[in-house]
Amino acid sequence: MKMTPCIIGIDFGTTSLSAVIFNTTNMQIEKVFSRNTNAYVSSSNPLIKEQSVDLLTKLFNDLLNEIEGIPDIEILAFGFTGQMHGIVGVNEDFEAVTDLVTWEDKSGEAIISGGEKLLNRIKSITGDETISNGYGIVTLYKWLILENREDISYFCTIADYFAGLLANKIVMSPSMAHSIGLFNIYTNTWNGELIENLGLRADLFPEIVEESSLIGYRKTKSGSIPVISAMGDNQASFLGSVSEKAKCALLNVGTGTQLSMLIEKEQKSAYDKYIDGLDTQLRPYDENYFLLATGFVNGGSVYNSLFNFFRESGRTLFNLNKIDEDELWKNMEKAARESYRNKQALKVLPLLEGQRKNPEIKGEITNIDSSSFQPGSLIAGFLQGLAEYYKTGLFLELSSQIEYICGSGNGLKRNPLFVEIIEKTFDKQVRLTPYNEEAAIGAALNAAKALGIIKNGTENDIYLSNISNRTFTD
Numbered sequence: 001m002k003m004t005p006c007i008i009g010i011d012f013g014t015t016s017l018s019a020v021i022f023n024t025t026n027m028q029i030e031k032v033f034s035r036n037t038n039a040y041v042s043s044s045n046p047l048i049k050e051q052s053v054d055l056l057t058k059l060f061n062d063l064l065n066e067i068e069g070i071p072d073i074e075i076l077a078f079g080f081t082g083q084m085h086g087i088v089g090v091n092e093d094f095e096a097v098t099d100l101v102t103w104e105d106k107s108g109e110a111i112i113s114g115g116e117k118l119l120n121r122i123k124s125i126t127g128d129e130t131i132s133n134g135y136g137i138v139t140l141y142k143w144l145i146l147e148n149r150e151d152i153s154y155f156c157t158i159a160d161y162f163a164g165l166l167a168n169k170i171v172m173s174p175s176m177a178h179s180i181g182l183f184n185i186y187t188n189t190w191n192g193e194l195i196e197n198l199g200l201r202a203d204l205f206p207e208i209v210e211e212s213s214l215i216g217y218r219k220t221k222s223g224s225i226p227v228i229s230a231m232g233d234n235q236a237s238f239l240g241s242v243s244e245k246a247k248c249a250l251l252n253v254g255t256g257t258q259l260s261m262l263i264e265k266e267q268k269s270a271y272d273k274y275i276d277g278l279d280t281q282l283r284p285y286d287e288n289y290f291l292l293a294t295g296f297v298n299g300g301s302v303y304n305s306l307f308n309f310f311r312e313s314g315r316t317l318f319n320l321n322k323i324d325e326d327e328l329w330k331n332m333e334k335a336a337r338e339s340y341r342n343k344q345a346l347k348v349l350p351l352l353e354g355q356r357k358n359p360e361i362k363g364e365i366t367n368i369d370s371s372s373f374q375p376g377s378l379i380a381g382f383l384q385g386l387a388e389y390y391k392t393g394l395f396l397e398l399s400s401q402i403e404y405i406c407g408s409g410n411g412l413k414r415n416p417l418f419v420e421i422i423e424k425t426f427d428k429q430v431r432l433t434p435y436n437e438e439a440a441i442g443a444a445l446n447a448a449k450a451l452g453i454i455k456n457g458t459e460n461d462i463y464l465s466n467i468s469n470r471t472f473t474d
Contacts, residue, residue, distance in 0.1 A: 003074035006030060007451075008067060009240075009444030010060075011233065011437060012082030012158045013037075014102065014255040017059050018437045021073060022444040024453050027466045032437055033067070035059055041099055049104040049134075053088055053096040053161070060162055068220065077226040078166060078218060079447030081236035081439045082159030084179035087136035089143060089152035090161065094170060097151045098143070100158050103134040103179075103256075104297075107142060109359060118142060126194040128182065130277025132356040137181035137198075145199050156206055159230035167216025167227040172206040174284035175232035185284050211235075211286060212450040228447040233439045234258050234293055235285055237408060240442030241433050243464040245457070247403040251390065251422065251430070252438070253411025257299035259393035261402065262289040274395050278357040286457075294393030297353040298386065300411035303418075305352055306382055307332065310375065329414070335376030336383060337417045344372050346381035350389060383418050387425040394426060404429045408438045435467060 004023055011018045017037055021030040037059060039051035068075070085103035088096050101107075108119030116124075122141055123129055131137060136155060143149045156170050157179070164170035172180075174188045182191040190205045209215060209229050217224035231239075237252050238260050249261040262285060263271060271292060274280050285291040311328060314320040339345055347367035354361050365381065394402065405422065407430045412419055423430050435441065445463060448454040454463060 002072075004030070004072055005076050006073045007077050007079060007444045007447045007453075008075055009079045009437075009440040009442070009447065010063075010081070010159075010162070011236070011440035011443060012056070012080075012162065013233070013439070014083050014104070017056070017063060018440045019063060019067065020437055020440045020444055021067065021070075022441065022448075024076065024448060027463050029435060029441065029467060030073070031070075032435075032440075033063060034437065035063065039100075047106040047109055049102045049106070050099040051102055051158075053098070053100055053158075056100065056158065056162075057096075075225050076453075077214075077228055077447040077451055078163070079228045079443035079445075079450075080159045080163040080230035081233050081443040081446075082157060082230060084157065084176060084232045084234065085134045085136060086157065087139055087155045087180065088158055088161050089149070090154045090156065090170065091151055092153045094154070094164055094168070096161065101134075101136075101139045104353075105139065106133045106359065108133040108135075108138045112146065118146070122198065125197055126182065128194065130281075131181045132278055133359055135179070135181040140180075140200060140204070141198055144204075152204075154204060154206060157230065159233075160206070163215065163227055163230045166218040169216045170206055171209045171213075171215050171229060173209060173211045173213070173229045173231050175211060175235045176230055177206070177208055178281075178284055179232055185282060185290070188284065211284065212446050214450055226447075226451065228443075228450045231443065231446050232283070234260060234283065234295075235291055236439040236442030236446065238262075238285075238291060238442065239445055239460070240438040240440070240464070241408050242406050243461040244403075245461070246401070248406045249394065249398070249402045250406045250408065251412070253299050253407075253409040253418075255299055255301050257296040257386075257390060257409075257411070258293050259296075259390055260291050260293040261398055263292050263398075264288065265290055270397060271395065276357060279355060280393065292398075295356070296390060296393075297356060298350055298389065300409070302350050302352050302382065302386065303411065303415070306379060332375075332379050333415060333417050336379035337376075339374070339376035340380040340384070340417065340421065344374070344377045344380070345384050346372050346377045348378070348381035348385035350382050350385040380417075383415075383421050384425070387418070387421045390422070391425055402428065404431055406430075407432045410436075441467070 007022045009020045017035045019033040023030050039055045041050045088100045089098035110118050177183045192202050213229040214226050216227050280294045283291040349364040351363040
C-alpha cells in the first residue's frame with residue numbers, strides 16, 4: 001500500500017481541540033478534526049477559570065488513536081499549538097497535578113494579606129506593569145507562594161504539556177514562554193532576577209528551545225515520529241493564514257480577538273509608542289520579524305454572551321425550553337442586518353470582559369430612544385462597537401502599508417454582517433481564509449519547517465497559496 005506522507009497539526013483552543021492532516025506532497029489538507037472540549041471546571045469563585053486536564057487528556061488520546069489508526073498515511077511529525085498565557089502544573093514524572101488555569105482566569109484580582117490585590121503585589125515586586133490576569137506567572141505565584149504547594153515540579157502551557165507527553169520532555173518555545181510573563185524577547189531567556197525576587201526557583205521554569213525545534217519522538221510500533229515544539233496560537237494562526245505578509249494584517253476573531261502584523265526587528269523602535277505590553281505586545285515570531293499584536297479579551301465571547309441573553313429571554317419570558325440555537329444565530333444576524341441598514345444601531349462599548357490594562361472597566365449602551373430600543377439595534381450596536389474597538393489596533397504607520405485584512409476565526413466566518421461592518425469601519429477589504437483551523441495548519445507548517453520540508457518564508461507562502469478548500473470536518 002502506498003502511504004501518503006503527512007504532518008499532523010494539533011491546536012488546543014480555548015473551547016475546542018482541533019487537528020489537521022496536512023499532505024506534504026500536494027500541499028492539501030486531507031482531513032480536519034474538531035472536538036468541542038466542554039472542559040471548564042465549575043467553581044463558585046467567579047474569578048476562577050479553569051479546565052480539566054483529565055478531560056482534555058481523554059479527548060487528546062481518543063483523537064490521537066483515531067488519527068494513528070488511519071491506514072494509508074505516513075505521519076512525518078506532530079506539530080502543536082494552543083492557547084497562550086495559561087498554565088498547568090506537573091510533578092517530577094511530568095504528570096499534571098493541577099487543572100489548566102486558562103488565560104481567562106482573573107485570580108489576580110483576589111485580595112490577599114495586607115489588603116492588596118494579588119496582581120498588584122506581583123507588579124510591585126517585579127516592577128513589571130505588563131503582567132496581567134491570566135498570565136502563568138500570576139498562577140505560579142499563587143500556587144507556590146500563597147498556597148505553598150509542594151507537588152509542582154514544573155509548569156507549561158497546555159500545548160507544551162501534550163507535546164511533552166509524546167516527547168517525554170517539557171520545553172517551551174519563545175512564543176509560548178513570552179505569554180507566561182517575565183520573559184525577555186530580545187535574548188529569548190527568562191528574567192531570572194525578577195523570578196527570584198518573587199521567591200520562585202528558576203529551575204521550575206522550562207528550558208527554552210527555538211520556535212521550530214524537534215524536541216523528541218513519539219514511539220509507535222512502526223517507528224519513532226518527530227515531535228515539534230509548540231508555538232503560540234497567535235503566531236501559529238498568522239503562519240497558517242497570511243501569505244502576503246508585507247501587505248496584510250490578520251484579524252482573528254475567536255473567543256478573544258487579535259489584530260496582528262509583522263514588523264522587521266530593526267524597525268521595532270518606530271512602534272514603541274504603541275507597545276504597552278498589555279493590550280499591544282511585541283511578540284516573538286522568527287529570526288527576522290516580531291509579531292506586533294493587539295489582543296482584545298472581548299472577542300467572540302461577547303457575541304456569545306449576547307446570544308445567551310436572547311436564549312435566556314426566550315426561556316424566562318416565554319417558557320421556551322427547546323430553542324433551535326442555529327435558528328437563533330441566523331435570526332440575530334437577520335435582525336441586526338435590518339437595523340444596520342436602517343442606521344438604527346445603538347451605541348455600544350462592548351467591554352463585557354474588561355481590558356487587560358483596566359480589568360474593572362465595564363461596557364456601556366447609549367443612544368437609546370423609543371425607535372432604537374429593539375433587539376436588532378442592540379445586536380448591530382455590539383457588532384459596530386466591536387469593529388471600532390478592533391480598529392484601534394491598526395496603527396497609523398501600518399495602516400498605509402496594509403492593503404487588506406486577512407480574516408480568520410468563527411467570529412467572522414459565521415457572521416457575514418460582521419465582515420461587512422469590519423470592512424466599512426477599517427476601510428479595507430476582508431479576505432477570509434478558505435479553510436478553517438488556521439492555528440492547527442500553522443502548527444503543521446511549523447513542523448514542516450523543523451523537518452526542512454519548508455526551507456524559508458517564501459516556500460511557506462507558496463504552500464499557503466496552494467492550499468485549497470478541499471477539506472472536510474469529522
